[in-house]
Amino acid sequence: MSNSKIKLKWKKVRGASGYTVYMRKNGKYNKVADAKSTTYTVKKLPNATRENFKVRAYKKVKGKKIYGSYSSNWNTATNPQPCKGLKVSSVNSDSIKLSWTKIGCTNYRVFQYISGEWKEIGKTTGTSYTVKKLTPQTEYRFKIRACKKDDKKKRNNHYGKHSKVVTVTTSVAKVTGVQSNTLNNSEISLSWNSVSGADGYSVGMRKDGVYNEVADVTETSAVVSGLPNATRESFKIRAYSIVDGSKQYGNWSDSVATATAPQKAKGLMYLLLPKAALPSRGIRSAVMSMWYMRIMVKLVLR
Numbered sequence: 001m002s003n004s005k006i007k008l009k010w011k012k013v014r015g016a017s018g019y020t021v022y023m024r025k026n027g028k029y030n031k032v033a034d035a036k037s038t039t040y041t042v043k044k045l046p047n048a049t050r051e052n053f054k055v056r057a058y059k060k061v062k063g064k065k066i067y068g069s070y071s072s073n074w075n076t077a078t079n080p081q082p083c084k085g086l087k088v089s090s091v092n093s094d095s096i097k098l099s100w101t102k103i104g105c106t107n108y109r110v111f112q113y114i115s116g117e118w119k120e121i122g123k124t125t126g127t128s129y130t131v132k133k134l135t136p137q138t139e140y141r142f143k144i145r146a147c148k149k150d151d152k153k154k155r156n157n158h159y160g161k162h163s164k165v166v167t168v169t170t171s172v173a174k175v176t177g178v179q180s181n182t183l184n185n186s187e188i189s190l191s192w193n194s195v196s197g198a199d200g201y202s203v204g205m206r207k208d209g210v211y212n213e214v215a216d217v218t219e220t221s222a223v224v225s226g227l228p229n230a231t232r233e234s235f236k237i238r239a240y241s242i243v244d245g246s247k248q249y250g251n252w253s254d255s256v257a258t259a260t261a262p263q264k265a266k267g268l269m270y271l272l273l274p275k276a277a278l279p280s281r282g283i284r285s286a287v288m289s290m291w292y293m294r295i296m297v298k299l300v301l302r
Helices: 281-301
Strands: 006-009 018-025 028-035 039-042 050-061 064-067 074-077 087-091 096-099 107-114 117-124 128-131 139-148 166-169 179-182 188-191 200-207 210-217 221-224 232-243 246-249 256-259
Touching (some): 028 039, 107 128, 128 139, 200 246, 210 232
Antiparallel strands (some): 018 028, 018 050, 050 064, 087 096, 107 117, 188 221, 200 232
16 A cells, blocks of 8 residues: 555454454564555554555444454565665666665566566566666666565565656767787777767777776877887777766777887997908808808897
8 A cells, every 4th residue: 555554454244333443563464554445554563674564353232242263364565665865876878877775575576667667577676787788878767666475375465656767878989890800019099980979099008907097189190109019009099078077988999909119239249351261152051051040149148
């Protein structure tokens, strides 16, 4: 009936002067009230709580109540209280995470406004829910309500009132077409496709398994400098729009990886011999091979 009341009703007993309503507590049925009619509303009950009741008729004889047998046990639950604190925790290009304040209930039902009507899209026992497979830069509306599941009848669950409605727009689309190019031994250039509605782009470089921002640009290209030589680096890009003065990011792009160039070779040496001192062709070939090996060893040692 509500989150603090339960209305009971039963069939009339012929010849009865009235009825006594009982509610179970600590395994014992205690009197709640007497009723003249065949209905009674039990008030001031805790929300989302299952209660058990029995009723028995009585006949007044010379001022005394003569009771009949107890009815069968009947149990039901109060409704949960209205959900509070519904808010948007995070927004992406294709998903929105909702969260709210915990209350006593079996689960929470999530509703989305679709084609002019509210439709239930999911349920959870937790205090958050992520709506997926959404369209970028699209406005959505959501609300929730708590449910106390009935123990016996699936179609007789008990619901609290709906929460307030939250309206949110998904972020800009995911960046595509990312390409990388080695410029030198300390710089890598990146480029990507423009995203409609984007105010800027965040460039992320992987470190310890996490992509940290290394550049924030408004163009569709960037040069990452100050990198170690001959090192492979991985990058991702995500677009963002400015909403109420804050950046609202889209999804990260697929990753691209490339390496910086090695350092420039140093210490190369050569010798010039007088023509008279040159040995025969066969000997010259052997000597040149030895010179080449000496040069290579020197380069490696450096």
